[in-house]
């Protein structure tokens with residue numbers, strides 16, 4: 074004969090197992106989460122090649138800060154000849170005005186934490202331009 078209690082327990086275990094990926098992702102794991110930073114700008118290109126920006130934007134920012142603060146040099150000439158103001162807020166964040174969906178998304182993902190820049194520099198509120 075069958076035992077209704079055992080059948081129900083069996084069914085519950087079965088349901089938990091087949092839905093595991095769904096609730097695991099929704100609650101604990103975020104196993105399939107990727108940062109997917111949103112680039113919202115009408116500009117065709119960044120101030121340097123994308124691969125370089127991806128890997129080394131922090132070095133470029135440090136370079137810009139030192140040039141401005143120590144050397145009074147505010148002019149950055151990109152490879153294509155475009156001249157930019159070496160400024161975190163006026164240049165980077167003018168194009169990447171959606172800080173939350175762009176910068177923050179990556180930084181949260183790699184768990185570097187948020188850079189302290191925004192203690193002093195004014196962050197844009199986000200959203201598209």
Ligand code: HEC
Nearest residue numbers: 110112114116117118119120123126127130133164165168
């Ligand atoms: C003129 C507009 C513009 C300015 C100014 C600009 N960017 Fe960009 N940025 C872009 C565009 C457009 C892309 C995407 C390029 C592509 O798709 O190949 C990009 C790509 C990037 C990426 C790579 C993102 C990814 O997911 O691949 C990073 C990081 C980045 N920018 C950071 C910065 C920083 C930091 C500054 C200031 C030093 C800056 N950008 C200034 C337009 C700009």
Ligand code: HEC
Nearest residue numbers: 110127130131134165169175176179180183185188189190
């Ligand atoms: C494609 C992913 C990505 C995007 C988009 C991105 N970053 Fe980063 N950023 C990183 C990674 C990864 C690190 C950490 C590198 C390390 O620890 O060596 C980092 C580090 C930094 C640092 C150095 C942190 C520190 O405390 O010294 C600064 C400053 C920075 N990012 C600024 C920005 C700004 C501003 C934007 C948006 C305009 C941005 N990043 C967008 C991936 C990204």
Ligand code: HEC
Nearest residue numbers: 134135137138141142159160161162188189190192193194
């Ligand atoms: C303690 C306050 C403070 C912090 C934190 C800070 N800055 Fe600055 N930063 C300044 C001041 C003040 C200037 C000088 C402003 C000027 O001369 O235009 C400056 C200038 C700069 C400049 C050149 C001028 C401009 O308009 O952007 C860059 C680039 C820059 N900082 C990047 C960064 C980055 C990247 C971080 C985070 C890793 C950061 N700063 C953190 C105070 C700060």
